[in-house]
Amino acid sequence: MTTDLITTAGQHTKKIDPELVRRCIEPGATTPEAMTISEAGRAIAREIVGDNGPEDGIRQRCVVATGDPAIKDLLVFSNDPVKAGIDAISAGATIYTDIRMVKTGILKKGHKCQIECVLDIEGAPQLAQKLGITRTSAGFLSAAQGLENSIVVIGNAPSAAITVSRMVEYGIRPVMVVAVPVGFVNAAESKEKIRKIDIPSIICTGTRGGTPVAVACINEMIIMSGKV
Numbered sequence: 001m002t003t004d005l006i007t008t009a010g011q012h013t014k015k016i017d018p019e020l021v022r023r024c025i026e027p028g029a030t031t032p033e034a035m036t037i038s039e040a041g042r043a044i045a046r047e048i049v050g051d052n053g054p055e056d057g058i059r060q061r062c063v064v065a066t067g068d069p070a071i072k073d074l075l076v077f078s079n080d081p082v083k084a085g086i087d088a089i090s091a092g093a094t095i096y097t098d099i100r101m102v103k104t105g106i107l108k109k110g111h112k113c114q115i116e117c118v119l120d121i122e123g124a125p126q127l128a129q130k131l132g133i134t135r136t137s138a139g140f141l142s143a144a145q146g147l148e149n150s151i152v153v154i155g156n157a158p159s160a161a162i163t164v165s166r167m168v169e170y171g172i173r174p175v176m177v178v179a180v181p182v183g184f185v186n187a188a189e190s191k192e193k194i195r196k197i198d199i200p201s202i203i204c205t206g207t208r209g210g211t212p213v214a215v216a217c218i219n220e221m222i223i224m225s226g227k228v
Contacts (some may be wrong), residue, residue, distance in 0.1 A: 015042070025223065027110055048072065054082040058220045065216040074204040081176045081200035085221040087153060089113055090173040094150045095218065096143055096174075098136045098160040098181075102153055103217035107222045113151070118143055118160070136160035143173065152177040155214025163188035168197045176200040178217045180209030184190070 017040070024035035026042075047058035048069045056150045057071040092112040097103040103117040105138045118124060118139025128138035136157035140147065147167065154160050158181040164174070179194040182185050185205055190201040202217050 004062075013037075026115050027107055027223065035176070054086075054224060056173040057224065058082065058217055061216040061220040062204075062213050063210040065212075071204065071208065071213065074206060074208060075203075076203050077193060077198040078195050078203075079198065081178075081202050082221060082224070084176040084200035085218070086225045088151050089222055089225040093175055094146065096140070096147060096150055096152050097214075099211070100155045101211045102155040102214050105186075105211060105219070107219050108155070111222050116143075124222070131165075134159040137163040140164055140167065147172050147174050150174050151218070152179070153214050153218050154179045154181055155209065155211040157181055158183060158186035158190035161194050162186065165190070165193040165197055168199055174199060176202075178202045178214055180204045180213040180217070182208060182210035183212060 001141045012033050014033060020039035021032050021035040023160065024039040026035070026038040027033045031037040041064045042060060045063040048063055048162050049056050049059045051060070055077050059075055060073045062075060063069055082138045085193040089111050094187055095113050095115045097106070097115065097117045100117045100119060106115055119135055119144040121139050124135060126137040127142055128135045131138065134157060137159045140160055140163050152164055154164070154177070161179040161181055164179070166176060175192055177199055179191050179201060180227060181190055182204060185209050187209065188205065191205065194201050195203050
């Protein structure tokens, strides 16, 4: 790497704003430029969403994560999920994700929770083949009683959300569920099933959602848990 390259391409992409740096609380932003960018985006999201409590904090982060102001109106909070999530994170509850991308995006500092992707649970691939079901459904089934008192975060697979709703009906009770799978097949229906169970949950209605929304929801609660 040459000095000329560093000098030419390594300049700030946004002017550093000391006030934004001072206000930034984003754990992933560790340099002045990153802090400026993070807080500038958050300030725009506050104007779009409002700033009236923890639920708005999650809406703001989802707007930033997606670049889509409309996502704020699609999020549905049932049975006080933010408090349930913060309390569970503070207690070190295990976080189960449907796919590895969601696991990768979750903050690894600021909490003591173990983060597990159900695709990696022993026996899950074999169960998927045996039953002819999706690997994410088989993963949550393989987690079984491990889901008790856990946090479930689903950002991709509608089949996983449907399976978790069935497991709750069977008597297995996570502390809270973030279910925002995306797509045209079963996505909207799966999120409605989660919304209707008597477990604290965050969903987004319709076909939209995805990993960025799931990660934004859980990461905002992780940050909030550090303020309690």
